[in-house]
Amino acid sequence: MTLRVAVQMDPIGGINIDTDSSFLMMLNAQERGHSLWVYSPDHLTQENGRVRARAQAVTIRPVKGDHVTAGPFVTLDLAEDIDVVLMRQDPPFDMAYITATHFLDAVHPATLVVNNPTEVRNAPEKLFVTEFPGVQPPTLISGDPEAIRDFQERHGDIVLKPLYGGGGSGVVRLLKGDPNLDALLELHAMIGREPVIAQAFIPAVSKGDKRILLVDGQPVGAINRVPASGQVRSNLARGGRAEAVDLTARDLELCAIIGPELQRRGLLFVGVDVIGDYLTEINVTSPTGAQQLKRFGGPDVTLALWEKIEAIRAAG
Numbered sequence: 001m002t003l004r005v006a007v008q009m010d011p012i013g014g015i016n017i018d019t020d021s022s023f024l025m026m027l028n029a030q031e032r033g034h035s036l037w038v039y040s041p042d043h044l045t046q047e048n049g050r051v052r053a054r055a056q057a058v059t060i061r062p063v064k065g066d067h068v069t070a071g072p073f074v075t076l077d078l079a080e081d082i083d084v085v086l087m088r089q090d091p092p093f094d095m096a097y098i099t100a101t102h103f104l105d106a107v108h109p110a111t112l113v114v115n116n117p118t119e120v121r122n123a124p125e126k127l128f129v130t131e132f133p134g135v136q137p138p139t140l141i142s143g144d145p146e147a148i149r150d151f152q153e154r155h156g157d158i159v160l161k162p163l164y165g166g167g168g169s170g171v172v173r174l175l176k177g178d179p180n181l182d183a184l185l186e187l188h189a190m191i192g193r194e195p196v197i198a199q200a201f202i203p204a205v206s207k208g209d210k211r212i213l214l215v216d217g218q219p220v221g222a223i224n225r226v227p228a229s230g231q232v233r234s235n236l237a238r239g240g241r242a243e244a245v246d247l248t249a250r251d252l253e254l255c256a257i258i259g260p261e262l263q264r265r266g267l268l269f270v271g272v273d274v275i276g277d278y279l280t281e282i283n284v285t286s287p288t289g290a291q292q293l294k295r296f297g298g299p300d301v302t303l304a305l306w307e308k309i310e311a312i313r314a315a316g
Helices: 021-031 095-105 117-122 125-131 145-155 181-191 203-207 249-265 290-295 301-314
Strands: 004-008 035-039 044-047 050-060 068-077 084-087 112-114 139-142 158-162 172-174 196-200 209-215 218-226 241-244 269-275 278-283
Touching (some): 044 095, 112 301, 139 145, 172 181, 209 249, 218 301, 249 278
Parallel strands (some): 004 084
Antiparallel strands (some): 269 278
16 A cells, blocks of 8 residues: 655755654655655644645655655645644644644545544543542642632642643643742743643652553553653653653553543554653653654564554545
8 A cells, every 4th residue: 555645744855864753754765655745733734625735745864964855845735635634743732733723624534534533632641640530640720810829838849830832842840839839830821821730749750751652552561761861751852761661551541541532532643751650641642752762672662553553544
């Protein structure tokens, strides 16, 4: 089967080919005989019900500094010219992101969008996890300073983070009685009107924040992201160190709780974050970690993803 694949992503020339999961997806798609185009979200348009993208055909190679050859810009009708769209631009999950999901709703599922754009819109990572009772640490989502102060008073050591942020941006740890809480809430209010999320601090984060990758609701493998010394953020983009890790019985239990719902929603490629015994986020926008998992001897999760995509397309 040969598929016409368009990747909605940030500029491909600027990616790190050693760590970027989208690059591995594209490399495997190319090796399987699929043709590739790339376009950025700001090149997506809707006119009279038709969704088009100004895109470039690309050939990629795992060569640093020479990893892509791009053709001239062409206008693609995503309903007629493309079989699969990979929605892979980075967060933040803002109104531009949400608008792109509305555009892609118009072509999915006739053109398969991964992940299902309706469900991407309906499942912000830090909110979606709240639908599964008992999997999270104590968590409060609010824009009310009094409620947040009360939460800190009851739980002491907490983590505060933007509700719609990504990559560890804006995540801070506040010890019990920290005098900076009010100032941080003021800064969040200056940036936007969204609530913030407060969680009880999990000491197990010092041992790492596990990223588990799932395809169609099934866990494929995991990496552990260990924060740098003295840091609370373990995100690889924030200085965290990746290491090999096995899935525990608790990890599998958490995946079994959420897996059927991921499958029902058409969320084919998902990364969940686990600290200790707790699930903290369900990442459905542009999950990362595939290259690190493969590098540490784990399975190539993007191959499992392409097998699933091809099966869906073959079934019509």
